[in-house]
Amino acid sequence: MNNILLEVSNLRTSFYSHLGEIQAVRGASFQLEKGKVLGIVGESGSGKSVSALSVMGLIQEPGKVKEGSVINFLGRDLTSLSNKAMSKIRGNDISMIFQDPMTSLNPVYSIENQMVEVIQRHQTITKKAAKERAVEMLKLVGIPQPEKRIKNYPHQFSGGMRQRVMIATALSCNPQLLIADEPTTALDVTIQAQILELMKDLKTRISTSIIIITHDLGVIAEICDNIVVMYGGTIMETGTEQDIFYNPQNPYTVGLHQSIPKMNVDEKARLVPIKGSPPDLLHPPIGCPFAGRCPHAMQICLEEQPPTFSISENHTSACWLLHEDAPKVGDYITAEVVSE
Amino acid sequence: MGRYFFRRFLYSLLTIWLIASVTFFMMHAIPGGPFTREKAIPDEILRVIEAKYNLDAPLYEQYFDYLKGLVTFDLGPSFQKVGTSVNDLIVAGFPNTAKVGFFAILAIIVIGVPVGIVSALKQNKPLDYIVMFGATLGVTIPSFVIATVYIYIFAGKLGWVPPFGLRNAVSYIGPMIALSGYSLSFVARLTRSSMLEILRADYIQTARANGLSEYSVIAKHAVKNAVIPVITYLGPTIAAIMTGSFVVERIFAIPGIGRYFVESVTNRDYTTIMAVTVLYATIYVFMVLLVDIAYALVDPRIRFEKEKA
Ligand SMILES: Nc1ncnc2c1ncn2[C@@H]1O[C@H](COP(=O)(O)OP(=O)(O)OP(=O)(O)O)[C@@H](O)[C@H]1O
Numbered sequence: 133m134n135n136i137l138l139e140v141s142n143l144r145t146s147f148y149s150h151l152g153e154i155q156a157v158r159g160a161s162f163q164l165e166k167g168k169v170l171g172i173v174g175e176s177g178s179g180k181s182v183s184a185l186s187v188m189g190l191i192q193e194p195g196k197v198k199e200g201s202v203i204n205f206l207g208r209d210l211t212s213l214s215n216k217a218m219s220k221i222r223g224n225d226i227s228m229i230f231q232d233p234m235t236s237l238n239p240v241y242s243i244e245n246q247m248v249e250v251i252q253r254h255q256t257i258t259k260k261a262a263k264e265r266a267v268e269m270l271k272l273v274g275i276p277q278p279e280k281r282i283k284n285y286p287h288q289f290s291g292g293m294r295q296r297v298m299i300a301t302a303l304s305c306n307p308q309l310l311i312a313d314e315p316t317t318a319l320d321v322t323i324q325a326q327i328l329e330l331m332k333d334l335k336t337r338i339s340t341s342i343i344i345i346t347h348d349l350g351v352i353a354e355i356c357d358n359i360v361v362m363y364g365g366t367i368m369e370t371g372t373e374q375d376i377f378y379n380p381q382n383p384y385t386v387g388l389h390q391s392i393p394k395m396n397v398d399e400k401a402r403l404v405p406i407k408g409s410p411p412d413l414l415h416p417p418i419g420c421p422f423a424g425r426c427p428h429a430m431q432i433c434l435e436e437q438p439p440t441f442s443i444s445e446n447h448t449s450a451c452w453l454l455h456e457d458a459p460k461v462g463d464y465i466t467a468e469v470v471s472e
Numbered sequence: 473m474g475r476y477f478f479r480r481f482l483y484s485l486l487t488i489w490l491i492a493s494v495t496f497f498m499m500h501a502i503p504g505g506p507f508t509r510e511k512a513i514p515d516e517i518l519r520v521i522e523a524k525y526n527l528d529a530p531l532y533e534q535y536f537d538y539l540k541g542l543v544t545f546d547l548g549p550s551f552q553k554v555g556t557s558v559n560d561l562i563v564a565g566f567p568n569t570a571k572v573g574f575f576a577i578l579a580i581i582v583i584g585v586p587v588g589i590v591s592a593l594k595q596n597k598p599l600d601y602i603v604m605f606g607a608t609l610g611v612t613i614p615s616f617v618i619a620t621v622y623i624y625i626f627a628g629k630l631g632w633v634p635p636f637g638l639r640n641a642v643s644y645i646g647p648m649i650a651l652s653g654y655s656l657s658f659v660a661r662l663t664r665s666s667m668l669e670i671l672r673a674d675y676i677q678t679a680r681a682n683g684l685s686e687y688s689v690i691a692k693h694a695v696k697n698a699v700i701p702v703i704t705y706l707g708p709t710i711a712a713i714m715t716g717s718f719v720v721e722r723i724f725a726i727p728g729i730g731r732y733f734v735e736s737v738t739n740r741d742y743t744t745i746m747a748v749t750v751l752y753a754t755i756y757v758f759m760v761l762l763v764d765i766a767y768a769l770v771d772p773r774i775r776f777e778k779e780k781a
Pocket residue numbers: 147149154155156174175176177178179180181182183195347413
């Protein structure tokens with residue numbers, strides 16, 4: 133299987149605050165194949181951004197990617213690289229765009245200045261060539277009159293346009309991987325749709341693999357090949373888009389489904405938010421992080437973290453319901469344990 | 473933009489005129505005059521003196537004479553220092569104040585800003601604690617204490633510097649420290665806190681995510697944003713320093729303009745008070761204008777707002 137671009141194994145990232153260790157990510161493992169789109173979904177605070185920033189090597193003090201975590205990118209373990217070595221990979225091999233385009237561009241430099249700097253950082257080309265490249269990228273992401281607009285400053289663009297600029301910059305050095313952390317959350321609904329449309333379009337036109345992070349399953353429904361469901365710093369379920377949408381094997385995923393609006397269902401079918409709140413990451417539960425809110429929680433869920441069960445080749449779920457001794461509820465099946 | 477600043481320039485002139493007028497009328501509204509003494513001067517003598525300085529003329533006439541003087545840079549005779557004009561006082565005093573002030577301002581910017589930046593980068597490390605301790609001392613110890621201790625140690629005990637005056641290059645050090653101590657410490661703290669805030673900004677994370685070198689992230693992307701509040705603070709500070717400090721000039725026996733100001737107030741030396749007030753106002757107003765220009769240079773958002781205006 134040489135098709136793997138990124139393989140994250142047992143990622144643990146903590147922030148050492150004065151209150152104690154905040155265990156934001158507690159042993160997350162997932163992988164991404166070349167050319168594919170991976171969605172990471174979960175409620176606020178489930179550790180999605182921290183996972184992405186860990187891959188980028190952007191965890192700042194007092195945070196730390198813990199010993200034993202492996203982030204394998206094209207055969208190299210990124211956790212072993214120095215910050216300087218990582219900075220040559222960032223923006224070049226792996227790019228990232230963020231949630232709030234209004235604050236993600238430096239207000240005191242023009243778009244040209246910011247884009248050219250990134251391009252020249254990673255490629256030995258003239259300023260003129262870098263600018264041409266930047267204009268080309270702006271055109272690609274649908275900025276009208278790119279030659280003229282590139283002279284503008286961030287405040288002269290709308291939120292949606294700024295996110296396009298962010299995407300253009302992120303893709304300007306042909307990265308192998310683009311991580312988009314809630315790229316549409318801060319935008320108006322119509323603009324959200326446009327940005328998603330752009331990402332879908334880009335997916336077919338460039339070879340970059342993409343990770344999209346969202347708290348809204350609906351957002352990534354059509355664009356993702358594979359989906360990772362995160363909760364309380366752990367991976368609850370992974371699978372293809374089909375698996376996650378039509379054969380969810382984890383009560384948390386099912387809960388996420390019930391909490392998103394569906395176009396085709398008649399209005400009387402109310403949204404059901406998941407009751408309760410995410411676990412305290414300062415004192416993470418010993419058992420399943422979802423146990424406090426799960427409608428099917430059993431005694432063992434409180435006592436022991438569920439192992440990962442394999443449902444099919446790409447479909448896994450960490451839930452005791454899949455254990456052979458578990459009572460049969462709903463559509464949950466019995467599966468084999470793949471890892472503790 | 474040029475038009476905007478031209479308009480601002482005209483407003484500045486208007487402001488100076490307003491301040492000059494308010495000072496003039498306030499001076500004359502307060503009972504007593506420059507020649508009021510505890511031991512009363514005989515009436516006829518007082519009248520002769522007042523006639524000499526035109527103080528018996530109607531107020532509006534005095535006012536227009538005064539304005540005319542301002543415009544032609546003829547600030548009239550000093551009422552207290554017989555035989556000297558206010559022009560003489562300013563010409564003699566201002567260069568000394570300005571020289572010391574210039575070095576003090578230089579120190580504030582060249583030392584205060586980088587120290588604040590480094591301190592922010594080393595947040596909660598020993599260096600940061602040392603710098604912040606020093607800066608806290610700097611804003612709490614009054615300048616006369618700094619000046620006195622400095623003279624006691626370096627002029628008295630060690631004899632490295634002359635105790636007063638501006639005789640050679642080293643003699644500038646003391647006044648410079650005393651004058652800049654507060655503002656330098658303040659600027660260091662302001663830069664530090666502004667820098668800490670900017671370092672958490674999303675676009676700094678973007679800069680890092682784009683793989684920019686840590687040097688560029690700090691020196692290019694963070695610093696330019698972080699100095700914006702410092703610029704705001706510097707405007708009035710520069711004005712205040714350029715018009716001299718009574719205390720510092722007194723302790724170091726610098727023949728500057730700061731002392732005339734205070735002395736003239738207690739002496740009711742109308743012409744000097746007004747001249748120094750107008751001088752202060754002029755420097756202040758133009759520093760504010762300069763701050764605005766600096767703003768526009770640093771921040772494109774402001775530049776575009778001005779263009780629209
Ligand atoms: N710099 C930090 N210092 C301390 N704790 C942090 C820091 N960054 C994140 N955390 C903690 O890590 C946990 C996971 O945060 P993360 O940002 O990954 O959540 P998320 O899944 O991206 O949620 P959201 O949808 O809100 O972005 C949160 O509980 C948060 O409080």
